[in-house]
Amino acid sequence: MGARETLFYDHVKIFVSGGKGGDGLASFRREKYIPRGGPWGGDGGRGGHVILHASSQLATLADFRYRRHYRAEKGGSGGTKNRTGRCGGDLVVRVPVGTLVRSADTGEVLADLVGDGHSVIVARGGRGGRGNIHFATPTNRAPAMAERGEPGAGLTLELELKLLADAGLVGMPNAGKSTLLSRLSAARPKVGDYPFTTLEPSLGVVRVEEGVGFVLADLPGLVEGAHAGAGLGHEFLRHIERTRLLVHVVDVGGLDPLADAALVEQEMALYGHGLASRPVLMAANKVDLPGAAENLVRLKERYPDREIFPVSGLTGEGLAELARGIARATKTAPAPVLETAPVQYRFEPRFTVDREGEGFRVRGREVEKHLAMTDLDNEEAVARFQRIMRIMGVEEALHEAGAGEGAPVFIGDSEFSFFDS
Ligand SMILES: Nc1nc2c(ncn2[C@@H]2O[C@H](COP(=O)(O)OP(=O)(O)OP(=O)(O)O)[C@@H](O)[C@H]2O)c(=O)[nH]1
Ligand SMILES: [Mg+2]
Incomplete structure (x- = not known):
């Protein structure tokens, strides 16, 4: 048994973020003698995950003093001929065995890596945006829209090394x-x-x-x-x-x-x-x-x-x-009982609507995700975003909150006008 001397640096905060999904492609077949072929833009690839991996080779959290940001690779864009972009590489971050992982915002325990080789995804990569090949319908055979990739999940983690x-x-x-x-x-x-x-x-x-x-x-x-x-x-x-x-x-x-x-x-x-x-x-x-x-x-x-x-x-x-x-x-002596907690995420309502000045603010991961994936310069994409908001019940909730025709609606950094359809 080799001697081991360890100075502990036992508490660090790091920021992790999954890679953004690759953008879907809007493109059409162009072949000789065929002036305008069908859509064939492929999907973007998934962004990489950030994974924490417990390793007995590490004894401290000291390395994290020098590097605090961990971002996984983004997914590749969709290609022509319905080719899917490649997945972003996962970022595997090694931590010592005995590392307790919490969300810095809520203090909630996300994982307790008590064993060598234990690993956990702490930030998922975003889904790839879909290419225009998915948006063709009987009434719209040539959709010019494609989805953008979903942003990766990002959060601040608190890592704490518990002495074993x-x-x-x-x-x-x-x-x-x-x-x-x-x-x-x-x-x-x-x-x-x-x-x-x-x-x-x-x-x-x-x-x-x-x-x-x-x-x-x-x-x-x-x-x-x-x-x-x-x-x-x-x-x-x-x-x-x-x-x-x-x-x-x-x-x-x-x-x-x-x-x-x-x-x-x-x-x-x-x-x-x-x-x-x-x-x-x-x-x-x-x-x-x-x-x-x-x-x-x-x-x-x-x-x-x-x-x-x-x-x-x-x-x-x-x-x-x-x-x-x-x-x-x-x-x-019996081994001490460790409070092992599975990875769990905080329950959130799907979205919330609050008054903001003259208008209304809609908040929610899902809503903001759809917005981030929408190309706002593209009418078709915007129309689709509106349909999704209707289906999710955002329109109704705005209506209930008292939004009248033309009321400003804020989502993320964007502003829309409310029209009840
Ligand atoms: N005479 C005598 N002195 C001792 C003995 N053990 C430790 N000391 C002395 O007591 C003092 C404190 O020793 P440490 O080992 O630093 O004590 P500690 O409990 O680690 O102290 P903290 O880290 O401050 O909590 C030092 O001056 C040691 O040399 C002993 O068995 N006999
Ligand atoms: Mg001492």
């Missing part, structure tokens, strides 16, 4: 958590003689014996009120939601270890999210310091049911026993 570790070190600032991680693994987190040395969690692999080991996470210190967001507590408590086991590090060389221990236990209980029922081992650290022996006795009296390991990050005393204890406990 077997055990997490928790405790008061300065208790010696980072020291223990650095002694137990090849990880080299910063150690300092002041509180809050650790600002971001880091991971290390602890090897106990051939083939037996576990991943240990070093977490920032907890302070009173951490469960409610005080200090760095809340920010990082989120990470330990995904550890099987907690190792509560108590500085028994400190002034009041029992008070410290009680505070940490209380913060964990108040945090919720199943933390209170997580198995906890205690590491009574700094046993090399004067007074530690008496404090250790008091700690054992106060927590008779806890397995307590006396250790010293300084001298190395008790570390092998602690590592074996953690390895044993992680084997029997």
Whole structure:
């Protein structure tokens, strides 16, 4: 097992957008001696999707600091002879395993990529516009219109990396958590003689014996009120939601270890999210310091049911026993329940009609999509757009909202006049 040291950059916002669908083509057969043949403009190709793909090769979201926009390729335009344009290429964006994906606008969870290879389409490519070959009717054998490609879906995502570790070190600032991680693994987190040395969690692999080991996470210190967001507590408590086991590090060389221990236990209980029922081992650290022996006795009296390991990050005393204890406990601890949520999209009404100044505004993905796909310089296309609006019930809704003849109707960036047909 190789050592792994990880600094976490655990929260990023990115913008993803599917490729636009290719435009449909309006064209007619032109052959010798046939002055005007039938329509033969083909459909545009579908735009590419943006796909997030969880990979165990990545450990952080750091790459996303430098690139925030991800746009898939657009579809090719339709060709003559009813040829369909080619599909835009999908854009596969790799994220670390354990990435939680939310919509930045609504906060809703869209996907929870907890397994290697899990992938999810986060932005669909637009449909290709249809070529004029589709619009021929008995009364209009030579339609000059074709659809434009549908714009790709676009949204801002919030990616959050949830730490996946077997055990997490928790405790008061300065208790010696980072020291223990650095002694137990090849990880080299910063150690300092002041509180809050650790600002971001880091991971290390602890090897106990051939083939037996576990991943240990070093977490920032907890302070009173951490469960409610005080200090760095809340920010990082989120990470330990995904550890099987907690190792509560108590500085028994400190002034009041029992008070410290009680505070940490209380913060964990108040945090919720199943933390209170997580198995906890205690590491009574700094046993090399004067007074530690008496404090250790008091700690054992106060927590008779806890397995307590006396250790010293300084001298190395008790570390092998602690590592074996953690390895044993992680084997029997159940995997934490992950809130896996399937990809889901927010329910929206098909469209809405609101007053806007003298007129009315129609909003809705579908309506705006049809508008975007309509070539407004083409009468036939506009007529078709109006038919669609009628069929969808937009006309009726405008009527009900009080729109009179000639009232301005706004859709997207366009303005129309309302005529009841
Ligand atoms: N005497 C003694 N000092 C220790 C021991 N373990 C850690 N220390 C010291 O305690 C101080 C804090 O150690 P850290 O490992 O940075 O503590 P931490 O819990 O990670 O602290 P934060 O990241 O601030 O929450 C450092 O000066 C360490 O050298 C120990 O077993 N004995
Ligand atoms: Mg630390």
